[in-house]
Amino acid sequence: MSELLLTLAVKSVLxxxxxxxxxxxxxxxxxKILGFIQLRYGxxxxxxxGLLQPIADGIKAFLKEELTPANADRKVFLLAPIIxxxxxxxxxxxxxxxxxxxxxxxxxxxxxxxxxxxxxxxxGISTLGSYGGVLGGWASGNKYGYIGGVRSTAMMxxxxxxxxxxxxxxxxxxxxLSLVDIVHSQAGVWNIFKAPVAFLxxxxxxxxxxxxxxxxxxxxxxxxxxxxxxxxSSMKFALFFFGEYTHLFILGCLxxxxxxxxxxxxxxxxxxxxxxxxxxxxxxxxxxxxxxPRLRWDFVMKLEWKFLLxxxxxxxxxxxxxxxxx
Amino acid sequence: MKESDIIRVxxxxxxxxxxxxxxxxxxxxxxxxxxxxxxxxxxxxxxxxVSERWRGLHELTRNEAGELNCVACxxxxxxxPAMAIDLTPYEEEGGIRYPKEFVIDELRCIFCGYxxxxxxxxxxxxxxxxxxxxxxxxxxxFDIEKLKDARQFRFREKKARYQxxxx
Numbered sequence: 001m002s003e004l005l006l007t008l009a010v011k012s013v014l015x016x017x018x019x020x021x022x023x024x025x026x027x028x029x030x031x032k033i034l035g036f037i038q039l040r041y042g043x044x045x046x047x048x049x050g051l052l053q054p055i056a057d058g059i060k061a062f063l064k065e066e067l068t069p070a071n072a073d074r075k076v077f078l079l080a081p082i083i084x085x086x087x088x089x090x091x092x093x094x095x096x097x098x099x100x101x102x103x104x105x106x107x108x109x110x111x112x113x114x115x116x117x118x119x120x121x122x123x124g125i126s127t128l129g130s131y132g133g134v135l136g137g138w139a140s141g142n143k144y145g146y147i148g149g150v151r152s153t154a155m156m157x158x159x160x161x162x163x164x165x166x167x168x169x170x171x172x173x174x175x176x177l178s179l180v181d182i183v184h185s186q187a188g189v190w191n192i193f194k195a196p197v198a199f200l201x202x203x204x205x206x207x208x209x210x211x212x213x214x215x216x217x218x219x220x221x222x223x224x225x226x227x228x229x230x231x232x233s234s235m236k237f238a239l240f241f242f243g244e245y246t247h248l249f250i251l252g253c254l255x256x257x258x259x260x261x262x263x264x265x266x267x268x269x270x271x272x273x274x275x276x277x278x279x280x281x282x283x284x285x286x287x288x289x290x291x292x293p294r295l296r297w298d299f300v301m302k303l304e305w306k307f308l309l310x311x312x313x314x315x316x317x318x319x320x321x322x323x324x325x326x
Numbered sequence: 327m328k329e330s331d332i333i334r335v336x337x338x339x340x341x342x343x344x345x346x347x348x349x350x351x352x353x354x355x356x357x358x359x360x361x362x363x364x365x366x367x368x369x370x371x372x373x374x375x376v377s378e379r380w381r382g383l384h385e386l387t388r389n390e391a392g393e394l395n396c397v398a399c400x401x402x403x404x405x406x407p408a409m410a411i412d413l414t415p416y417e418e419e420g421g422i423r424y425p426k427e428f429v430i431d432e433l434r435c436i437f438c439g440y441x442x443x444x445x446x447x448x449x450x451x452x453x454x455x456x457x458x459x460x461x462x463x464x465x466x467x468f469d470i471e472k473l474k475d476a477r478q479f480r481f482r483e484k485k486a487r488y489q490x491x492x493x
Contacts, residue, residue, distance in 0.1 A: 039362065287353065
């Protein structure tokens with residue numbers, strides 16, 4: 001029993017610290033990739049090739065003055081950044097990074113837990129993450145923050161639907177809600193080849209859920225000057241920022257798990273394949289950010305309700321039909 | 327009224343829906359740029375090559391013996407539109423004429439290059455140095471000693487030791 005607890009504790013610490021380190025370096029990766037695309041270098045002053053930049057940013061965020069607006073709702077104002085970082089970190093629990101490995105004559109699973117309803121857990125908790133933005137915007141007592149929060153709510157309500165429908169396709173194909181079983185079912189053919197439309201819908205609504213650039217309505221710089229986090233400073237702002245990148249990392253992990261075959265791949269060990277695929281998805285997200293302009297607010301809603309949602313429903317029906325016949 | 331007379335303002339449905347191909351084209355373009363070399367000049371480490379005719383800080387040229395070519399004729403001070411040049415001539419008995427004081431206020435100067443053009447001896451030149459910086463206004467009043475060698479003011483980044491360690 002104590003051995004089990006010890007293993008679990010060590011694994012949790014390992015997963016959280018390694019993933020958080022990766023997330024910290026995602027900020028650098030994003031700035032570097034955007035820089036290269038715009039014919040710049042990106043950060044390259046702190047450390048060799050700018051490799052100490054995330055640490056310098058962290059120190060800077062800690063040393064900044066912390067302000068709470070006079071007409072802010074203090075408790076909620078404090079709670080919002082915590083929610084926005086805690087929800088995506090919670091999701092690390094169910095991500096299957098690899099299959100079992102044998103170390104010191106003992107078998108270890110490369111995931112923290114494997115609940116039977118893994119994918120439902122993911123959908124539920126990832127929606128909770130949006131509450132960070134909603135509450136933060138509302139509690140700031142600022143009109144821009146308020147509009148950002150309202151938009152965040154609308155995005156959450158609408159894009160969650162098509163995302164869930166895309167996930168249902170995967171569930172139909174693999175006959176299970178557990179993420180590990182979903183990966184096991186993709187040993188032969190990855191789900192992206194079985195359900196390409198679902199993959200596209202999942203990726204687009206995932207980006208919208210993340211509030212990344214073509215859909216970054218809650219923090220549209222040009223209109224809302226920063227959106228829901230406009231009144232936040234110092235480490236509270238950094239938590240929002242960090243939560244957003246953790247969400248991006250989780251999106252990469254989930255896309256890999258659901259559509260790209262998880263840890264399956266030739267030659268290299270499974271966990272390396274998992275991270276290669278994850279970072280490929282993350283690169284795609286950053287790449288499209290550098291390419292596409294932001295959609296207007298009504299177009300974002302139109303895209304979801306008039307295009308993605310009907311498409312997703314038809315897709316689910318068609319997949320169900322095909323699965324039932326064959 | 328014929329069909330060809332009608333000017334259609336509203337686009338046809340097919341034309342309106344064409345956005346997938348341009349999006350992919352855009353992605354291809356950014357990917358191409360991702361692999362090309364950055365255009366940035368990393369300023370204190372690298373410097374832009376300026377034109378041969380660049381007009382920067384002034385320099386008083388000297389002959390082989392190391393004496394100033396300037397004969398303190400005062401033409402440069404006369405033509406200077408910003409009245410930035412201040413010089414006092416000095417002449418030994420029957421000997422050569424040279425400037426006793428030659429002060430250029432670099433903050434007043436508009437770097438038009440007239441002084442270089444008007445000088446009969448080619449004694450004043452505009453160098454290519456464009457990034458002189460200092461802390462006081464007085465420091466920008468260049469006297470003969472400062473004007474003798476403009477290259478000493480080329481900006482050199484002094485790196486602290488920890489910066490060498492960090493790269």
